[in-house]
Amino acid sequence: GAGVSQTPSNKVTEKGKYVELRCDPISGHTALYWYRQSLGQGPEFLIYFQGTGAADDSGLPNDRFFAVRPEGSVSTLKIQRTERGDSAVYLCASSLMGGADTEAFFGQGTRLTVV
Amino acid sequence: GQQVMQIPQYQHVQEGEDFTTYCNSSTTLSNIQWYKQRPGGHPVFLIQLVKSGEVKKQKRLTFQFGEAKKNSSLHITATQTTDVGTYFCAGPLMGSARQLTFGSGTQLTVLP
Numbered sequence: 001g002a003g004v005s006q007t008p009s010n011k012v013t014e015k016g017k018y019v020e021l022r023c024d025p026i027s028g029h030t031a032l033y034w035y036r037q038s039l040g041q042g043p044e045f046l047i048y049f050q051g052t053g054a055a056d057d058s059g060l061p062n063d064r065f066f067a068v069r070p071e072g073s074v075s076t077l078k079i080q081r082t083e084r085g086d087s088a089v090y091l092c093a094s095s096l097m098g099g100a101d102t103e104a105f106f107g108q109g110t111r112l113t114v115v
Numbered sequence: 116g117q118q119v120m121q122i123p124q125y126q127h128v129q130e131g132e133d134f135t136t137y138c139n140s141s142t143t144l145s146n147i148q149w150y151k152q153r154p155g156g157h158p159v160f161l162i163q164l165v166k167s168g169e170v171k172k173q174k175r176l177t178f179q180f181g182e183a184k185k186n187s188s189l190h191i192t193a194t195q196t197t198d199v200g201t202y203f204c205a206g207p208l209m210g211s212a213r214q215l216t217f218g219s220g221t222q223l224t225v226l227p
Binding site: 033040045 | 148
């Protein structure tokens with residue numbers, strides 16, 4: 001596609017529910033990142049995929065958060081037992097090669113609200 | 116832990132005035148990237164600096180990487196209303212070449 005696509009754009013869920021956020025990266029980009037952005041803050045790193053494998057998941061806040069990228073393209077971020085503190089914009093980014101010296105292309109994000 | 120700090124947090128300028136945002140890291144960075152995020156939008160890559168003392172220009176924007184590679188600045192000459200947004204610097208976390216640590220950003224408002 002033309003850019004990184006994220007669905008849904010908005011998600012409202014009740015506390016304790018399970019949610020899945022989807023990211024469709026730019027075709028051909030091997031690296032995929034998930035970030036979380038709270039109001040007035042910069043994006044906070046969650047996880048990085050190179051191909052199908054999670055090369056760095058050190059940013060995941062706890063074991064309620066999990067992400068997959070089974071075929072090396074689309075990725076899903078899964079959050080179990082959501083809490084109000086999980087409310088934020090979840091951003092996905094992809095890059096051609098990966099690494100922190102490569103331009104990252106961000107999607108529009110999914111705004112998650114936990115009520 | 117390693118931090119990337121940005122100042123100021125907010126800046127209001129009259130259209131036509133200049134604007135500068137500063138980024139400081141607690142450790143030496145191998146490179147630094149700058150992103151712009153429009154209100155309601157997503158971060159968009161502007162530039163990457165790699166060399167000590169490097170200066171790059173994009174039209175009215177001038178980016179500088181410090182000699183010690185621990186600080187950087189973005190200067191906009193003669194701001195326009197299209198410059199409105201939040202400007203973030205980002206650098207690689209020490210010990211990991213894979214993830215960027217973003218600063219908290221400088222939110223620029225340009226008054227017409």
